[in-house]
Every structure is written in C-alpha cells, then in structure tokens.
Amino acid sequence: MAMQFYASPEQVQRDRSEYARKGIARGRSAVVLSYEGGILLVAENITTLRKISEIYDRIAFAAVGRYNEFENLRRAGVRMADMVGLTYDRRDVTGRALANAYTQTLGAIFSETQKPYEVEICIAQVGASPEQDELYRIMYDGSALDEPGFMAMGGQAEAISNVLRERHDVNADLPSALALAAEALGSVGGENGQPRTLEAKQLEVAVLDRRRAGRTFRRIADAALTSLLGHQSVPDADLGETDAAPPAHGDSKPTESAASENTESAAPEKSAESE
Template identity: 85%
Template sequence: MAMQFYASPEQVQRDRSEYARKGIARGRSAVVLTYEGGILLVAENITTLRKISEIYDKIAFAAVGRYNEFEALRRGGVRMADMVGLSYDRRDVTARALANTYTQTLGAIFSETQKPYEVEICVAQVGATPEADELYRITYDGSVMDEPGFMAMGGQAEAIATVLRDRHDATAELTVALALASEALGSVGGENGQARQLTDKQLEVAVLDRRRPGRAFRRLTGAALTTLLGHESVSDADLGEVDAAPPAPSEGKPTESAASETAEGTEK
C-alpha cells in the first residue's frame, strides 16, 4: 500500500508562493508612475504580445509573468467593466472595483488549485487631479496594495523601485517621467551589474492622459516614442491613439437587409 505523505497547510502555501515568485522573476519588469499629465505605464518588452492595455475609459492594466494567465485576467476585467458600464453608468466602472475582483479571483486560484498564477498586475485609474489618481498592485496570492504614485513589478522589482523612490516626482513632465522609467528598468539586468540603455524597440509605453475627454488611454509608439526618449516634447495631437476605435461607416453600405425587402415584397 502506497504511503501518503503529509504536508502542512503552511508548507503548501510557502511552496506555492515560492513557485509563483520564481516564475514572475524570470520575466522582464514593468513600472507604473504618475506624472503631471496623468499616469505613465512602461514595460520592457521585445515581443508583439502586450503587457499594457486599456480596460475602460480612464483605466489601464499592466502585468508581468506568464502571458496566457494575465491575458485571461485582462479579458475578464474588460468584460466586467463593459457589463457594469452598460448595466449602470460608465462612471460606476472604477479601478477599485476591478482590483477587488482580481483579488478575489487570484486569491481563490492560489488557495484552491494545485498551481498558482505566475502573475503580478497593476490596475491604474487616472483622476481629474493628481490627488485622484489610483494605482492598485495585485500579486499572485490575491494581496492588493494601494501604491503611492509609483510601483515596479517583475524580476528585481525592489532594485527598480529604489530608483523610482529616490527620484519620482508627480509634477514632472512626460519626458522626465519616461526618462526615469527607462533608466529604472535599465538599472538591472546588465552584464556585471552594469546599467543598460533601453531603446524604443525594447519598451512598451502607454499613458492615461487626464486632459483627454472620453478614453484617456494612449499607446506611444514610433516617432512619438523616439522623440520623447530623446527628451523632446510632442504635441497632444501626436501623443498617440487608442488601441481600437469603432470603424468608420462604409460608403454605400445598405441600411436594410435583402431579406427584409423580400419579406415586404411577398406580403399580401
């Protein structure tokens, strides 16, 4: 008869935590910080898979870890936000409510399943004033923290957070905030501990711009990102666009279906 080995609940939780932390540490890092015009989200990313995305009008999502797991969380958050906004009011969709939902989901997965999610996520909401900005950090075990203006996630997050802590300024311009985020991400991972100079090809960047009406999320790519990394400002019109917008009406598109016309013609 096979012997059943016993592990205490405390040991099981420690093993799961260690497993999740090791998985997260293998990935590249991301930082989120406030600046004078809103919230800046920057991730080190050399792939076409996105770590930063829009959730709703004033809310963004950033994550590190296993892509398929945080992508499932992102999709669930988008569905929840759309349902609440449609059922009640768009103003009822808040980062705090989404963070609470993610906390419950990740907490249940960590406690009840054999394998925890190897993810760490941030839900950010830009307010009408800098004081109203919100940053929520949710870890693999469902713990949630309200971060004070900046945060770092992923491998060597503590070292990156130290750079941000010493120099973060919520009143800084976008170019200054982006330079700080790029420098913080490049401060780790170099050969023999040397700092790295990250380029626009290695970064995924987006902002929640408090000055924009409606959807505040803007993704920075191409010439605009290169210009900002060169410490030069860009106009609001060139700051970037949302990920997707409703398609423009097609010219000559029929307003009635052929089936309805046929049905009307056969009526007696």
C-alpha cells in the same frame, strides 16, 4: 500498502508562493507612475504581445509574468467593466472595484488549485490631479497594495523601486517621467551589475491622459516614443490613439450616475474591448 505523502497546509502555501515568485522574477519588469499629465505605464517588452492595455475609459491594466495567464485576467476585467458600464453607467466602473475582483479571483486560484498563477498586475485609474490617481498592485496570491504615485513589478522590482523612490516627481512632464521610467528599468539586468540603456524597440509605453474626456488611454510607439526618449516634446496629436475606435454613442444611455459623481465635463463615448 504505500503511505500517502503528507504536507502541512503551511508548507503547501510556502511552496506555491515560492513557485509563483520565481516564475514572476524570470520575466521582464514594468513600471507605472503618475506624472503631471496623467499616468505613465512602461514595460520592458521585445515581443509583439502586449503587457499594457486599456480596460475602460480612465482605467489601464499592466502585468508581468505568464502571458496566457494575465491575458485571461485582462479579458475578464474588460468584460466586467463593460457589463457594469452598460447595466448602470460608465462612471460606475472604477479601478477599486476591478482590483477587488482581481484579488478574489487570484486568491481563489492560489488557495484552491494545484498551480498558482505566475502573474503580478496593476490596475491604474487616472484622476483629475496626480493626488487623485489610483494605482493598485495585485499579487499572485490575491493580496493587494494601494501604491502611492509609483510602482514596479516583476524581475528585480525592489531595486527598480529604489530608483523611482529617489527621483519620482508627480509634477514632471512626460519626457522627464519616461526618462526616469526607462532609467529605472535599465538599472538592473546589465552585465556585472552595470546599468543598461533601453531603446524604443525594447519598450512598450502607454499613458492615461488626464486632460482627455472619455477614453484616456493612448499607446505611444515609433517616432513619438523615440523623440520622448530623446527628451524632446511631442505634440499631443502625435502621441498616439487608443487601440480601437469606439462605436457610436447610444442615445438611450443614461447620463447620470446614482453611485458616483460626474467628474468629467462631457459624457464619454462607448468603449470597445482592447486587443
């Protein structure tokens, strides 16, 4: 009679953690940081598949790792946010609630399934000032960290974080913040440890613009991105828009929230799911 293989629960957890970490480390990195005008999200990405997306009015999603796995998580987050916003009020949709949901989902997958998700995600919610910005980093095993001001994920995240830690300034303008993010991402991965210069075609960039009412997510690409990487200012009208136009506002929708204060000057429009 063949003997059944046995591994202690501690060994199983260690093996799953090592498996997930190796998968995440093989991918390209992403950086999220606060700046004077909002929250900047930058990912090294040479494909048309997006690592950065809008979740709701003032909330964005960034991820590294396996695309099919974090895309499933993104879609689930959009559905949850839309359900809460439609059932209660748009201001009741918060980054903290989404982060809590993701920690429970990833924790259950890590503990109860044979293969853990090889993903690391960030939920970013822009506030009225840099001090009120919220950055939540959720790991493959469901553990979560509340990052103050900046964070790096995937690849050689620790080395990238060291660059950000030395020079990050919440009062920087958008060109300066983007230059720092691109430099930090390019500080690793070069031949013989040399830094790289990343071009616009190698980057996926978006911002949560704190000065906008309603949907604050704006994707930056093409000429605007090239100009910003060259340390040139770009008019707000040329930065880019959201991924899809919002549908018309519902007249019967309540404008007061029983669970949160109204921190915006005007009621935002209804959201559409990001692609």
